[in-house]
Amino acid sequence: AQKITQTQPGMFVQEKEAVTLDCTYDTSDQSYGLFWYKQPSSGEMIFLIYQGSYDEQNATEGRYSLNFQKARKSANLVISASQLGDSAMYFCAMRVFGNEKLTFGTGTRLTIIP
Amino acid sequence: DSGVTQTPKHLITATGQRVTLRCSPRSGDLSVYWYQQSLDQGLQFLIQYYNGEERAKGNILERFSAQQFPDLHSELNLSSLELGDSALYFCASSVSVSNYGYTFGSGTRLTVV
Numbered sequence: 001a002q003k004i005t006q007t008q009p010g011m012f013v014q015e016k017e018a019v020t021l022d023c024t025y026d027t028s029d030q031s032y033g034l035f036w037y038k039q040p041s042s043g044e045m046i047f048l049i050y051q052g053s054y055d056e057q058n059a060t061e062g063r064y065s066l067n068f069q070k071a072r073k074s075a076n077l078v079i080s081a082s083q084l085g086d087s088a089m090y091f092c093a094m095r096v097f098g099n100e101k102l103t104f105g106t107g108t109r110l111t112i113i114p
Numbered sequence: 115d116s117g118v119t120q121t122p123k124h125l126i127t128a129t130g131q132r133v134t135l136r137c138s139p140r141s142g143d144l145s146v147y148w149y150q151q152s153l154d155q156g157l158q159f160l161i162q163y164y165n166g167e168e169r170a171k172g173n174i175l176e177r178f179s180a181q182q183f184p185d186l187h188s189e190l191n192l193s194s195l196e197l198g199d200s201a202l203y204f205c206a207s208s209v210s211v212s213n214y215g216y217t218f219g220s221g222t223r224l225t226v227v
Contacts, residue, residue: 035215045218101170104157
């Protein structure tokens with residue numbers, strides 16, 4: 001079984017600062033994918049970034065990057081130059097290849113302070 | 115607009131009742147997934163359909179059922195509703211097995227009173 005742990009229930013960050021959201025995972029499978037989703041107060045789930053277990057480089061998408069440390073089983077999301085619109089819930093999730101189910105963590109509520 | 119359409123957006127109903135949630139996947143996507151998001155259990159996978167057939171089942175109660183129709187839209191039926199069924203129900207879709215996750219709809223917020 002897969003498990004995702006997000007240990008930060010909430011974070012407050014000053015606008016324009018960088019922020020790191022923590023995510024650790026547990027699986028015995030070798031082939032898997034890690035995802036981050038953003039959920040604003042309006043409720044929709046927005047895909048941010050993906051990292052495959054065999055990807056040698058950390059994934060980046062604009063201001064989002066994923067700090068992937070396979071040996072530590074961590075997949076932290078880094079948001080550079082935070083903006084007020086980044087205030088939302090952030091979920092880390094994983095999928096084991098061969099199984100299309102996504103397993104989600106409990107989320108981190110990020111609040112950007114002007 | 116993600117391209118995945120869920121209706122209705124909000125639903126308030128009484129205990130013991132039955133409701134149907136509808137999902138139209140993004141054009142070209144064959145897989146539909148249903149998730150439940152509640153305060154106490156977080157985001158839980160319920161069920162997946164691929165091109166009309168059930169593909170995977172998660173923590174779906176026996177009181178809940180789903181189907182995917184030939185036009186690929188899907189319906190989630192919730193019956194004998196209890197207060198604890200109050201949650202945000204998400205539908206998501208993908209072309210097939212995807213390394214890039216799914217595209218989620220905006221969800222149906224169900225309140226059971």
